[in-house]
Ligand SMILES: Nc1nc2c(ncn2[C@@H]2O[C@H](COP(=O)(O)OP(=O)(O)OP(=O)(O)O)[C@@H](O)[C@H]2O)c(=O)[nH]1
Ligand SMILES: [Mg+2]
């Protein structure tokens with residue numbers, strides 16, 4: 356029978372199989388030992404993989420053996436998961452304070468892997484409404500839809516559920532922003548552990564330690580991932596970065612110099628657009644700082 360790896364931990368893979376007598380819409384979970392299922396090409400099974408399993412009779416529960424893998428639609432490197440339709444990138448409006456450069460890095464990382472992104476600024480209850488809306492508006496022309504939300508707001512949770520419908524989505528973002536809380540809100544059976552923010556460090560404790568896939572309904576899956584923030588922009592040629600800033604597209608080709616980087620050159624159409632208020636300054640500044648990061652990385656290589 357065919358199932359899906361929902362969790363890999365401690366030498367076991369847990370495989371969800373839709374059962375005929377689905378109890379409350381929940382699949383059967385087979386525990387499969389990791390030994391012997393590593394593929395010949397050396398690739399590791401990933402959370403999200405569709406697999407063929409053979410049940411192994413056992414009086415203690417549902418045990419299975421992974422016999423084969425179905426082709427992957429895609430595989431992400433970080434987090435290491437497969438068959439993802441979209442990424443819900445989560446940042447907090449406050450606590451922890453968002454770093455928008457990091458937000459852009461997350462978005463770019465997903466775009467590079469061809470994963471559509473929805474951006475959520477969570478914890479809107481901790482800030483005034485105008486500020487929450489202004490944060491989301493920064494991404495107005497980016498091609499990424501951004502919403503201020505709260506995991507504690509029923510209407511927001513309903514809206515998020517709508518975004519997930521029929522797809523496999525991953526929650527990605529730094530620690531403490533409320534990914535697991537959001538997951539619990541849309542999928543109450545999940546009961547993922549959530550962590551208080553450390554008052555002193557103003558950072559979330561790393562409460563989620565492994566990626567895990569939850570069934571919201573039969574064809575809707577949501578994956579929780581551990582928060583991570585200690586990475587820079589994905590490696591690329593600095594001149595390629597502008598491809599990920601849709602705001603710049605209308606001005607491409609209008610700068611004085613061919614191949615203008617839009618950072619320091621005279622008569623740069625993008626910079627003029629920023630000064631005229633046509634391109635969001637925040638996004639432009641993020642671009643410049645990521646560009647510098649890529650440049651210095653190149654220099655020291
Ligand atoms: N005020 C407020 N607090 C929230 C909201 N969503 C989550 N929190 C709190 O933020 C803290 C961190 O939430 P988690 O869900 O554990 O964060 P996480 O993103 O899963 O963190 P990691 O697992 O470390 O990556 C918890 O104390 C939550 O109760 C919200 O909408 N408003
Ligand atoms: Mg978590």
Ligand SMILES: [Zn+2]
Nearest residue numbers: 610615617623
């Ligand atoms: Zn330019």
